[in-house]
Structure formats: C-alpha cells, structure tokens
Amino acid sequence: MSKILVTGGLGFIGSHTVVELQKEGFEVVIIDNLSNSSINVLDGITAITGKKPIFEKLDLREKSAVQEFFKTHNDVKGVIHFAASKAVGESVENPLLYYENNINTLVYVLQELNKLKEANFIFSSSCTVYGQADELPITENAPVKPAESPYGNTKQIGEEIIKDTCKVSAQLNAIALRYFNPVGSHESALIGELPIGVPQNLVPFITQTAIGLREQLSVFGDDYPTEDGTCIRDYIHVVDLAKAHVVALQRLLAHKNETNFEVFNLGTGTGSSVLEVIKSFERVSGETLNYKIAPRRAGDVIAAYAHTEKANKVLGWKSDLTLDDAMASAWKWEKHIREQ
Incomplete structure (x- = not known):
C-alpha cells in the first residue's frame, strides 16, 4: 500500500x-x-x-x-x-x-x-x-x-x-x-465546494442564490459571439x-x-454556456433562479472546452458524469451545509 x-x-x-x-x-x-x-x-x-x-x-x-x-x-x-x-x-x-x-x-x-x-x-x-x-x-x-x-x-x-x-x-x-x-460534489453530500466569502465560481453562486444566501446572480455579458451570447466553459x-x-x-x-x-x-469535451448551466440547475432542482445580465467581466475568454482524446486514449480516463449530475449534487451539498 x-x-x-x-x-x-x-x-x-x-x-x-x-x-x-x-x-x-x-x-x-x-x-x-x-x-x-x-x-x-x-x-x-x-x-x-x-x-x-x-x-x-x-x-x-x-x-x-x-x-x-x-x-x-x-x-x-x-x-x-x-x-x-x-x-x-x-x-x-x-x-x-x-x-x-x-x-x-x-x-x-x-x-x-x-x-x-x-x-x-x-x-x-x-x-x-x-x-x-x-x-x-x-x-x-x-x-x-x-x-x-x-x-x-x-x-x-x-x-x-x-x-x-x-x-x-x-x-x-x-x-x-x-x-x-x-x-459538483460527492454524491453523499458529505464533502463539496466550500467557498469562503462571496463565491468566485459560477456554480456555488448559483446554489447560494437559490437557497437565499445571495440576492441575485449576475451573468457577466450576453453579447459574446456564442449561440445565446454568454460565455462557454467545459x-x-x-x-x-x-x-x-x-x-x-x-x-x-x-x-x-x-x-x-x-x-x-x-474536461468533458463539451462546452456549456452560462445560461445552459442555469437551465440545468433549474431543471434538476425545480427552483427558479433570480439572475440578471451584467456587463462583461475583464479577462473572461469567450469559450474554452477541452479536446479529450489524449486523456481518453493515453491516460485511459474519460468523464462519465453529466452537467445535470453535477448540478444536482451541488444543490444537494448546498442544502446539506445549510441544514447544519
């Protein structure tokens, strides 16, 4: 061992x-x-x-x-x-x-x-x-x-x-x-993302907004050259x-x-826009998220998603869990930590 x-x-x-x-x-x-x-x-x-x-x-x-x-x-x-x-x-x-x-x-x-x-x-x-x-x-x-x-x-x-x-x-x-x-987080909801102060990342800000800890989520920019105008990430x-x-x-x-x-x-090899992530969360949680469109944020790239062939073939690894899986587990974790 x-x-x-x-x-x-x-x-x-x-x-x-x-x-x-x-x-x-x-x-x-x-x-x-x-x-x-x-x-x-x-x-x-x-x-x-x-x-x-x-x-x-x-x-x-x-x-x-x-x-x-x-x-x-x-x-x-x-x-x-x-x-x-x-x-x-x-x-x-x-x-x-x-x-x-x-x-x-x-x-x-x-x-x-x-x-x-x-x-x-x-x-x-x-x-x-x-x-x-x-x-x-x-x-x-x-x-x-x-x-x-x-x-x-x-x-x-x-x-x-x-x-x-x-x-x-x-x-x-x-x-x-x-x-x-x-x-996302572990399916047990016993460990997960624990941002100190205001979250810097999208998903904990979504879950904190849904549970009432944050008043509103800001979507930074809807005028990017993407299908729905919001940034795309993997x-x-x-x-x-x-x-x-x-x-x-x-x-x-x-x-x-x-x-x-x-x-x-x-990565997963699939890009998802900010609005697609919000829709995924609303779908798995049954919650309606309070969000607004805000000005673009400096330093944000338009789109980034991975080519995964090397990791899949050489490393022998691939992602199995979906965006919906991740959002459901993140919501389960958020509810768990607020119950304590």
Whole structure:
C-alpha cells in the first residue's frame, strides 16, 4: 500500500481525490494550512471511506517545516500537489501573495522530492494556461498564451519549473493535469465546494442564490459571439476529476509514462454556456433562479472546452458524469451545509 501525500487535501478537489485514493487502497497523508478549507472536511472523508487519513496542519511556505515533514515521511511514493491560492481577482489585487504561495511552495516540495530515489508528482494545473485559444476544442498542443492574471501565470510558471526539474532529475516523474471547470460534489453530500466569502465560481453562486444566501446572480455579458451570447466553459464533475488524478498517479507508479513530464487536459469535451448551466440547475432542482445580465467581466475568454482524446486514449480516463449530475449534487451539498 503506497503512501501518497496530498497537499491542499482538505480543499474542494483535494478532498474528493483523497476519497478516490483511499477507495483504491492508498495510504494518504494530507497537508493543509486550513487557510481556504475546514478541518471538518476530514470528518466527511472519514465518513465516506471508513478510514481517517493522516493529517498534518502545515504551511508549505515554511521551508524548514517542509523539510521536517519529508524526514518523517521519507516513504512517500507520490505527491498530488493541490495547495495553492486560486482566485483570479484576488491574484490581480495581491500578486505577491500568489507568487509566494503558488511558486515557493512548489519549489520547496520539489527540492525534497529530488532527495528521494524515486519520486512521482501530479501537478494541479489549469486550462487558464491557454487563454483564448485559437482553435476549439483545445488540445494539449495549443500554444500557451500570456497569462491574463497572476494566478494563471503561477500555473504556467509552475509547469515550467516542473519541466525544467524533470530535465535534470532522472528520478522525478511528473504529470501536469490541466483542468477545465470543476463543479459538483460527492454524491453523499458529505464533502463539496466550500467557498469562503462571496463565491468566485459560477456554480456555488448559483446554489447560494437559490437557497437565499445571495440576492441575485449576475451573468457577466450576453453579447459574446456564442449561440445565446454568454460565455462557454467545459464543466467537469469533481468526482470524475478526482478519479483522473488516481489514474495519472497509477500511470507513474507503474512506469507507463512515455516521458518524465507529461501533460493532459481534463474536461468533458463539451462546452456549456452560462445560461445552459442555469437551465440545468433549474431543471434538476425545480427552483427558479433570480439572475440578471451584467456587463462583461475583464479577462473572461469567450469559450474554452477541452479536446479529450489524449486523456481518453493515453491516460485511459474519460468523464462519465453529466452537467445535470453535477448540478444536482451541488444543490444537494448546498442544502446539506445549510441544514447544519
């Protein structure tokens, strides 16, 4: 039973990935500084899987703490690295926080992995590296455009750091997973997306509006060159996304990777407009959503959805759950957390 470190393992995608890892029999160690998550998520993971993962509250910005962790857990066989700040708007307002939290921490973890005989590393990347792609759907060969935000830039720089390290570290094998838009929650409603303050993402804003926590949802722009005028994104169920991390890790552990740095897009391959997401929510929930059309938001690309053939064929993974599945689970989660 391999020991796997999941940094940011109490976050939205991290917690769902811990569940899938434990289902597959991995021993999981979670590092999280609880800056954007809750210790209660640990109880949710334990209730779903019947096993409590090892948890260490640790700030990866403290290099000495990272060094001490790897001295204690020198038998870690793989790392899935989620720990990072992730709000685009906040990154514009506070770029140095993002560069410290997203870049320094990555370097400190890689420095420790370099000391091991063999290291397997999964990086939480993003489709933001593509910007407004020249062609849709977006393949892994699409050019990486200048970042629209410090957050997006940290994902680009992060990939470059890993790639450069892999060039000179024969023992390091890494996969960067470029997510599109993760949504939904675990079917049990015991874990899900927990935004602190006003949600930055569409789906939690929808569910919070429907439950009465927010007065109204703003749809930013209805004059884009799309069928209904609203932006198009590839919304992938977080459970499908979590399973992809396990598949990618197993690929590295089994030495099936073709090079020691690989990149895969993770999406459904289908674009959905903002209004289509709202209609999906209304369909599965039976609620009528209070929304208004607002001016366009700076930095929003018109459309982004994944070409999934590489992940399907090479990684052996595909998304199974639908947008309706995701919206139903997100609504179930929203109602669950408001009942507590």
